[in-house]
Amino acid sequence: MKDINILSLDLEFNQPSESIIQIGAVVGNLSTGDILEELQIEINAKETLAPFIIKLTGISQDEVDNGETLLEGYNKLKDMFIRHDCFRNCLTWGGGDSQLLRSxxxxxxxxxxxxxxxxxxxxxxxxxxxxxxxKHQSGLAKSLTRVGLAFKGSKHNAKDDALNTFIIYRRLLGALHNNYQDVRTGYIK
Incomplete structure (x- = not known):
């Protein structure tokens, strides 16, 4: 597997506004599987959290009210990314988190x-x-079990979701790597 660092990103956001309330990220090395750094930042969205979001994420209104600005959080994320010389594109579970952050x-x-x-x-x-x-329909935790892994940490915690995204991605890359010769020869089991 390629010796490269990748930043795995996850966001938690309020509803219905989709304002970001938590940034979670890990930098992992694809070759070794080592986690080089973790980051979790609560973001002050300057709005009241939906009760459903408080229950789902465990993030309190007080944590958000005392959180950092989105730009401050992004700058910490950038610093981590640069410090570890990460691959340009971040890793996510599903589409949209990086685009929502950019937007x-x-x-x-x-x-x-x-x-x-x-x-x-x-x-x-x-x-x-x-x-x-x-069966392909599942969230991150169930998907991990389908490939023989267990979810680490708390669901809907951005840092833990980012960590588990890195873990499942690396497992799936390993499966691709192991079947590389079969793909090159056109042999399908």
Missing amino acids: QLDLDDEMFLFGRRWIDAKTLFVSHCFANDI
């Missing part, structure tokens, strides 16, 4: 550190399920 920061693709694309671990998982006739 709420009002940055164009030239100014946004992660560019226009992201690596979607969920799409890779769904492709794995199709290839192996496995």
Whole structure:
């Protein structure tokens, strides 16, 4: 597997506004699987949290009210990304987190550190399920169990979701790597 660092990103947001209330990220090395750094930042969205979101995430109104600005959080994320010389595009579970961050920061693709694309671990998982006739509809925690792993931490905690996204992505990359010769020869099991 390639010796490269990748930033796995997850966001938690309020409803119905979709204002970001928590940024979670880990930097992991794809070759070793080592987690080099973790980051969790509560963001002051300057709005009242929906009761459903408080229950789902465990994030309190007080934590958000005392949180950092979105720009401060993004700058910490950028610093971590640069410090570890990460691959340009971040890793996410499903699409949209990096684009939502870019949109709420009002940055164009030239100014946004992660560019226009992201690596979607969920799409890779769904492709794995199709290839192996496995049920594909599931969230992150259930998807981990379907590939023989267990969720670490708390669901809907941005840092823990980012960590688990990195873990499942690395497992799926390992499966691709192990079947590389089969793909090159056209042999399908």
